[in-house]
Amino acid sequence: MNKEKPTIESLQAEINELNIIIVGLENTSKMLVRRDLDLKKAHNNLKSLDKEKTDFVAIAAHQLRTPLTTTMWAHKMFLEGDTGNLTSKQKDLAERSFASVKHMHALVEELIQVDKLEYGNTELKIQSGNIQKLIETILAEHTLKIAEANLTINKNYSYAEPISFDPYKLSDALGNLINNAVKYTPDNGKISITIIKKASNVYIEITDNGIGVPIGEESRLFHKFSRIKNAEQVDAGGSGLGLYIAKKIIEKHKGTLTFSHNDGPGSTFTVKIPC
Amino acid sequence: MSVSKKVDFALESMKQKSLGSVKVLMIEDDSMIQEMVIIKLVSHGCIPYATKDGSEAVSMAEQYKPHIIILDLMLPGKTGEEVLKELKEHTDLSNTPIIVFTNKSSHEDKETLIKLGADKYFVKAQTDLNDLVTTIKDLVSK
Numbered sequence: 355m356n357k358e359k360p361t362i363e364s365l366q367a368e369i370n371e372l373n374i375i376i377v378g379l380e381n382t383s384k385m386l387v388r389r390d391l392d393l394k395k396a397h398n399n400l401k402s403l404d405k406e407k408t409d410f411v412a413i414a415a416h417q418l419r420t421p422l423t424t425t426m427w428a429h430k431m432f433l434e435g436d437t438g439n440l441t442s443k444q445k446d447l448a449e450r451s452f453a454s455v456k457h458m459h460a461l462v463e464e465l466i467q468v469d470k471l472e473y474g475n476t477e478l479k480i481q482s483g484n485i486q487k488l489i490e491t492i493l494a495e496h497t498l499k500i501a502e503a504n505l506t507i508n509k510n511y512s513y514a515e516p517i518s519f520d521p522y523k524l525s526d527a528l529g530n531l532i533n534n535a536v537k538y539t540p541d542n543g544k545i546s547i548t549i550i551k552k553a554s555n556v557y558i559e560i561t562d563n564g565i566g567v568p569i570g571e572e573s574r575l576f577h578k579f580s581r582i583k584n585a586e587q588v589d590a591g592g593s594g595l596g597l598y599i600a601k602k603i604i605e606k607h608k609g610t611l612t613f614s615h616n617d618g619p620g621s622t623f624t625v626k627i628p629c
Numbered sequence: 630m631s632v633s634k635k636v637d638f639a640l641e642s643m644k645q646k647s648l649g650s651v652k653v654l655m656i657e658d659d660s661m662i663q664e665m666v667i668i669k670l671v672s673h674g675c676i677p678y679a680t681k682d683g684s685e686a687v688s689m690a691e692q693y694k695p696h697i698i699i700l701d702l703m704l705p706g707k708t709g710e711e712v713l714k715e716l717k718e719h720t721d722l723s724n725t726p727i728i729v730f731t732n733k734s735s736h737e738d739k740e741t742l743i744k745l746g747a748d749k750y751f752v753k754a755q756t757d758l759n760d761l762v763t764t765i766k767d768l769v770s771k
């Protein structure tokens with residue numbers, strides 16, 4: 355087919371068409387920029403709403419801290435006879451309200467800890483230290499509970515070299531895991547703590563033969579406030595913040611915290627920290 | 630062990646640690662905290678003195694010569710840190726043991742105050758008053 359020689363008119367028509375397309379594209383691009391701004395605005399709004407909500411919780415927690423502390427002290431003083439002897443009815447009531455105020459107090463302390471982890475000065479204060487020692491200190495704090503429940507603690511510390519971590523924060527994280535293992539393992543149960551090094555990571559495994567986690571509930575474990583039914587029967591007052599806090603702290607160490615089922619009953623929580 | 634058994638156990642161990650006539654000066658601006666701690670200390674035989682104002686701390690210590698000072702950090706008048714420095718530079722008071730008693734819970738705060746000469750650092754919300762009593766007992770028997 356003979357290609358027609360472009361005439362001035364046909365070129366002009368093409369230019370016009372292109373111009374129309376250009377205008378269209380410009381409009382689309384303007385619209386996209388506007389959309390982008392809208393989205394950014396919406397995102398910022400949501401962010402500040404979330405921050406407001408968190409601030410609200412943090413402020414409430416800080417306000418509750420001192421009154422709950424003093425109420426707890428007062429109950430303890432009643433129970434310990436610092437204010438004179440109680441009748442058995444008074445003692446019974448005081449014991450029960452002491453238990454609930456203790457739970458409230460623990461919840462408030464954890465909320466403050468979460469707020470600090472999310473918004474506070476969260477830099478780790480890294481030092482060289484020994485994981486084994488850290489775990490022994492935590493276990494020492496649980497001596498009474500371990501003895502009361504007649505739990506057996508197996509220790510397999512195969513790696514004892516010093517590594518770098520924030521001893522205060524990591525002790526909080528491991529403390530929460532060990533506290534759970536103790537709490538969610540019935541009397542006469544067994545807890546094993548293993549420290550090993552593989553490649554350039556240290557693994558801390560905390561295994562118990564306790565109540566375990568039902569299949570399908572695993573992913574909820576690490577969510578804020580998340581608790582699983584069978585745990586509620588063991589400890590009605592838990593906050594569901596312990597694992598969330600532990601995971602945050604371990605991730606700040608560029609590590610991971612994972613859960614796995616045991617072959618038999620119970621749970622295993624594994625901390626991996628690069629060293 | 631039930632709570633009451635634990636409490637009986639704690640009571641038993643407390644009885645062996647009477648704090649007869651130990652003078653304690655408490656510098657604390659929260660009246661509820663102040664009262665609670667004082668009730669506890671008095672029930673263990675302490676003689677309490679207290680002020681809510683940081684700027685009165687040193688003169689009260691000069692006047693009453695306490696065996697122990699319990700010091701809050703956030704205070705009207707003068708901060709606990711300033712009070713601590715003055716006490717540590719004071720010819721007659723520099724040896725009086727000081728227990729910092731605060732809700733500032735950062736480890737940096739703790740390290741700073743211990744470096745400045747505080748003998749012990751307690752975070753109020755995490756303190757069992759029996760531990761406070763035991764610590765006082767340890768510090769005065771040194």
Ligand SMILES: Nc1ncnc2c1ncn2[C@@H]1O[C@H](COP(=O)(O)OP(=O)(O)O)[C@@H](O)[C@H]1O
Pocket residue numbers: 530534535538562564565566567575580581582583584585586591592593594595596597598620621
């Ligand atoms: N060792 C464990 N064995 C069984 N379940 C556990 C264990 N550790 C944690 N869980 C489950 O994970 C939930 C969240 O734990 P955590 O965040 O520590 O909160 P809390 O202990 O206050 O309930 C618990 O309520 C429990 O259902």
Ligand SMILES: [Mg+2]
Pocket residue numbers: 530533534592594596597
């Ligand atoms: Mg827990």
